[in-house]
Amino acid sequence: MPEIGEVARIVNYLQKHLVGKTLAVVKAQHDDIIFGKVGCSAEAFEKALTGKKVMGARQQGKYFWMEMSSPPHPLMHFGMTGWMNIRDEETAYYKPDNPKTTNEWPPKFWKFALQTAEEPKAEAAFVDKRRLARIRLIDCVASEIRKVSPLVQNGPDPIVDKEIFTEDWLGAKLASKKVPIKALLLDQVNISGIGNWVGDEVLYNARIHPEQYSNTLSLEQVKQLHKSIQYVCGFAVDNLADSSKFPEDWLFKHRWGKGKKDSATKLPNGDKFVFLTVGGRTSCVVPSVQKKTGPVAKDVENEAEENVKSESEEEEKPAKRKRVPKSKDRKRTIDEESEPVENGDFNGVAHNEDEAEQASKPASKKRKSNGKAKIEDAKAMKINDRRRSTRMSGKGL
Template identity: 55%
Template sequence: MPEIAEVARIVHYIRKHLVGKTLSKVIAADDANVYGKVGTSGAEFQKALAGKKIGGAGQQGKYFWFVMDKPPHPLMHFGMTGWLKIKSEDTYYYRKKEGEEEEEEEEEWPPRFWKFHLATKEEPQVEAAFVDSRRFARIRLLDCKADEIRSISPLKDNGPDPVVDKDLVTVDWLLDLCRRKKIPIKALLLDQANISGIGNWVGDEIMYHAKMHPEQYSNTLSEEQITQLHESIHYICGKAVDLLADSDRYPENWLFKHRWGKGKKDAPKSLPNGEKITFLTVGGRTSAVVPSVQKKTGPVAKEMSEAESGGEAQDKKPKSNGAKVGNKRKSKDEDQKDAVVDVETTGVNGVAKKTPPAKRQRKSKFKEELSEEDVPVADATVKGKKVKVEGRQEAMEPAGKEAKAGKAGKAKKIAAKASAIAPGGKRRSGRLSRG
């Protein structure tokens, strides 16, 4: 994806070839993704620009725009594979390396995957085309004054550009941002709402030069680390923009020169000095990391989660028998009416614990629950019949005169049955009345 430097490159060529020129021809494809998802259409774009003069060009991070002689102004984002081609000059930032297969020179115009193409009125005529094979690019129209472009959405919702807004991206600003957020530091940099223009490779380069592990949480960084991070942001972004994203001119000690070996056979996966490059996922993106340089000095995601939970899950407190309704304790009669009885069982290492309250009892039957772990298989006599009790059992009392007995009588019968079940005559579980 084109990042801050690649977008700066195309803005450079717009200013060189198109600014100050009147558009004699504008043809736009009606792409429902590129135009439609941001509230416009190819036809509207074509009508808005035809016959107009391009008075300037601007950039904020990964966004760029034409400043027209009158509104609306087109605001563009390249997405994953978008680019602006100029027929008279090669604007592309990637050059084939020695030994790589060269593509045949493209003579067809407009080029494949075009979303709009235009031509200037003045001579020599300049032709340009916006292309995007995967259709993740976005082109919209901003109906506002030129000096208000950055004060409306989506630009106002994004953070400052570290090159254009260099005076805003200060150490104090970055310190406050890192303290307010609690996310991996690389994820913080990739979020355009925090700072504009930093993408995957720029983020990795910044992390490498700051000697910072991308998974470490931003709020755990020291002031010294944040100061170093600030210097790295300005150095990497500034240098890449100054060189117009010409990677052949990037310094040899940049990670960019050596990071592209993942998944490629026989490709180097280390720096020239032998330091190993590893890959991991941070903020949803594959990150290139040099472990010998980028060491963790604070907790990362998993460690932060464990620290917040106290290391081990704590047992939840059982509901109290004295449940409150409307901030008032239930009356004794209401407790009996609900017929909710806690069953006490033996927990781990003989520590007593309480199970959640039983459900409200029906008039015609009741249910007795025993712990599977605590109650062994035993014989019991219920109403003259010998039955086998194993694990959780239900002793159902038939409807009749006994079913009409009071709550206290039921509780006594339950206790008697539980005593009969427990081995050696020792009571292991039973119901307690609230009377």
């Protein structure tokens, strides 16, 4: 997904090829999602840009826009797979092993295409295969774009807004929320531009575990996190997301083989990295470096599970059997012990499978009624008495 560095790359190409030029041809294909979801249309887009001069190109995090000679101005977001192609220019931020060359224009999955009036003519096209991008028009003066929705709802850009994104500002933001730090970084309402891979790189550089609660970080950790955000984001922006220029010890260089056979599981220094899910997103973590220094949500859940487990184990311990006296009270005691278990369970937990199965049977099948048991016991006692009398009589003879 294009993040702060990748968007900076496209803004650079727009400034290079379109800024200062008039758009002579504007074509758009209506898409109910890309245009329609944000109240725009292909017709409105064409009308708003045709014949206008591009005065500038800017960005705030993952959003970017072109400032036109008069309102409205196009504001764009790439989503997961959106991108801008410039004809006869390689804009891709990564180089596939087997690049497929094509002279097709407009390119496949295009949503709008532009052509400048000036020679040499420049052509650009917005593409998106999965239709998760968004294209809208902002009707205000160019200098006010960041003061209206949706940009006004988003947090500061750590590179563009360095005067806002200070160490003190970050510390206050972290302290005001109790969420996993990775989730906080990914929420654009807090900070603009940080996506999944940037968030992981930042936390690895700062030696902070992604699951740790944001409000548990020490002052030293906040200071280091601020430095790491500026370093990783700054490097990505300065190098226009050209991954070939990224340091070899970055996670970015080694993390992309998840689930693939013989994929890397260690960094060049030997540190092992693993993957876990934080805030619904896959996170790449180096456990030997990113230690938990405070409670996290998973720890609390695990503690609760352990308590439940201990209680269950205690309940499952077999009850002590009562001593059966040898006196005439033996029958009564056995009857008391063999009473059906109420509600078919043993304090809520079956002690073993046999008892659980027996407990689920109707009480009438578990034992005979007390009255019948007493009659049978009385008969048995009479029979035993007669036998004893017979034996004693035999001995007497």
